[in-house]
Amino acid sequence: QKEVEQNSGPLSVPEGAIASLNCTYSDRVSQSFFWYRQYSGKSPELIMSIYSNGDKEDGRFTAQLNKASQYVSLLIRDSQPSDSATYLCAVDAGTASKLTFGTGTRLQVTL
Amino acid sequence: KAGVTQTPRYLIKTRGQQVTLSCSPISGHRSVSWYQQTPGQGLQFLFEYFSETQRNKGNFPGRFSGRQFSNSRSEMNVSTLELGDSALYLCASSLAGVGLEGFFGPGTRLTVL
Numbered sequence: 054q055k056e057v058e059q060n061s062g063p064l065s066v067p068e069g070a071i072a073s074l075n076c077t078y079s080d081r082v083s084q085s086f087f088w089y090r091q092y093s094g095k096s097p098e099l100i101m102s103i104y105s106n107g108d109k110e111d112g113r114f115t116a117q118l119n120k121a122s123q124y125v126s127l128l129i130r131d132s133q134p135s136d137s138a139t140y141l142c143a144v145d146a147g148t149a150s151k152l153t154f155g156t157g158t159r160l161q162v163t164l
Numbered sequence: 165k166a167g168v169t170q171t172p173r174y175l176i177k178t179r180g181q182q183v184t185l186s187c188s189p190i191s192g193h194r195s196v197s198w199y200q201q202t203p204g205q206g207l208q209f210l211f212e213y214f215s216e217t218q219r220n221k222g223n224f225p226g227r228f229s230g231r232q233f234s235n236s237r238s239e240m241n242v243s244t245l246e247l248g249d250s251a252l253y254l255c256a257s258s259l260a261g262v263g264l265e266g267f268f269g270p271g272t273r274l275t276v277l
Binding site: 089141146155 | 195197199206207209212214219220222252254260261262263264265266267268269270271
């Protein structure tokens, strides 16, 4: 079983809709959870971090964490074509000195 | 505030050669982590340095090594290059550990022929 799992997609949503990206992780000691966005040919860009159960909102982005279910998600409201990218879920390995990444979900926002 | 810089941006080597990549973290950041990104394996953790000490290491062969200097700049070295080492090598800097919000540099694209 992979340590961090994401659906590879592509996830296709129309412009203006809500995109929902999901991630599950296996290590119960993980305390820090991140979402990175990566455009083709570019490096990952940190867009959200979440450390406690519940929701965290930042602009059009909402991260949700459920440690009991070992599940973290990212909602993107009012999706724009510029949101089309690969979204990487990252989880700490019980230590601040290492992150484990999922393989990413490719999001396509269509006009 | 300047971001993470990596040099060189592109590199072409042949099998058996060695290579050294450099990463300069964001000013004030003391932690530097290195990752290898390939289409098949995604982002794989190589190692992390904090205050010149390696705190964590991934599952890579000993051909992959690194170090960090007193100014927090870091280098990674790959010896006896193999075709499978072709990848995007990314470094991430953070204040105290990438698990506390890490910011990636643009990466070094290594091609091994």
